[in-house]
Amino acid sequence: MAMIQIQDLSLSFAGVPVLHGVNLTVREGEAFGLLGESGSGKTTVLRCLAGQYHHWRGQIQVAGEALTHRLTLARCRHMQMVFQDPYGSLHPRHSVATALTEPLHIHRLGDVDGRIDRVLTQVGLSPAFRERLPHQLSGGQRQRVAIARALILEPRVLLLDEPTSALDVSVQAEILNLLASLRERHGLTYLMVTHDLGVVAHLCDRIGVMAAGRLAEVLSRDQLRAGQVQAPATRALLDACAETA
Numbered sequence: 237m238a239m240i241q242i243q244d245l246s247l248s249f250a251g252v253p254v255l256h257g258v259n260l261t262v263r264e265g266e267a268f269g270l271l272g273e274s275g276s277g278k279t280t281v282l283r284c285l286a287g288q289y290h291h292w293r294g295q296i297q298v299a300g301e302a303l304t305h306r307l308t309l310a311r312c313r314h315m316q317m318v319f320q321d322p323y324g325s326l327h328p329r330h331s332v333a334t335a336l337t338e339p340l341h342i343h344r345l346g347d348v349d350g351r352i353d354r355v356l357t358q359v360g361l362s363p364a365f366r367e368r369l370p371h372q373l374s375g376g377q378r379q380r381v382a383i384a385r386a387l388i389l390e391p392r393v394l395l396l397d398e399p400t401s402a403l404d405v406s407v408q409a410e411i412l413n414l415l416a417s418l419r420e421r422h423g424l425t426y427l428m429v430t431h432d433l434g435v436v437a438h439l440c441d442r443i444g445v446m447a448a449g450r451l452a453e454v455l456s457r458d459q460l461r462a463g464q465v466q467a468p469a470t471r472a473l474l475d476a477c478a479e480t481a
């Protein structure tokens with residue numbers, strides 16, 4: 237089943253087109269990576285799904301339901317976003333427990349303490365982290381809290397915007413492994429934006445390559461690994477990666 241189906245998605249800012257008729261399907265339980273050069277429109281696709289832009293055109297369906305331009309509580313609950321910079325996405329004076337309680341209050345969910353302890357354990361943090369403030373956490377721990385805050389609502393889909401790029405290289409693999417095991421355990425669907433071919437090779441089943449606001453190509457992980465690519469934009473990404481390797 238298609239968990240996310242995007243058809244003919246277009247968006248302009250002040251008359252300047254940024255997305256041009258993007259078509260994209262993410263299957264239930266799949267990890268789909270969006271690659272592409274800077275400014276190609278990857279994050280804008282995620283933001284349309286997350287309800288941060290309301291003036292897109294086209295059709296978006298999630299779990300078979302058409303998304304409207306209005307953000308509903310049910311939509312937020314089923315589809316959560318995790319950002320690149322965990323420091324920026326956590327309030328500096330809110331403890332971990334406060335950050336995790338907020339979405340539960342908004343969605344009027346009970347068993348707050350039990351849910352917080354369970355989700356902290358799921359992301360590999362002990363309940364002793366409840367009272368910590370963001371500056372008392374390492375970068376990797378902060379990203380674990382950001383993932384916990386997304387997971388506490390038990391969503392079906394995570395929209396991941398460069399979830400490891402702000403982290404030290406040594407911590408990136410830990411967070412990628414965590415995301416992989418959470419997907420397997422909870423049957424989550426991921427749509428992930430990244431610049432990093434290593435990240436997609438590790439986590440993603442299929443990869444879409446964006447170029448100038450269009451989806452240039454969709455590949456399996458094996459096709460990408462074998463260099464079986466058609467679109468010039470994909471070839472340019474592989475060449476750039478080979479040059480820096």
Ligand SMILES: Nc1ncnc2c1ncn2[C@@H]1O[C@H](COP(=O)(O)OP(=O)(O)OP(=O)(O)O)[C@@H](O)[C@H]1O
Nearest residue numbers: 249254272273274275276277278279280281429431
């Ligand atoms: N709020 C906005 N107002 C005007 N233009 C915007 C806005 N958000 C994005 N853009 C433009 O849309 C285009 C696509 O941006 P987007 O952030 O989606 O690219 P990206 O592929 O995610 O890039 P990066 O990898 O650098 O994050 C860019 O040209 C950007 O300048």
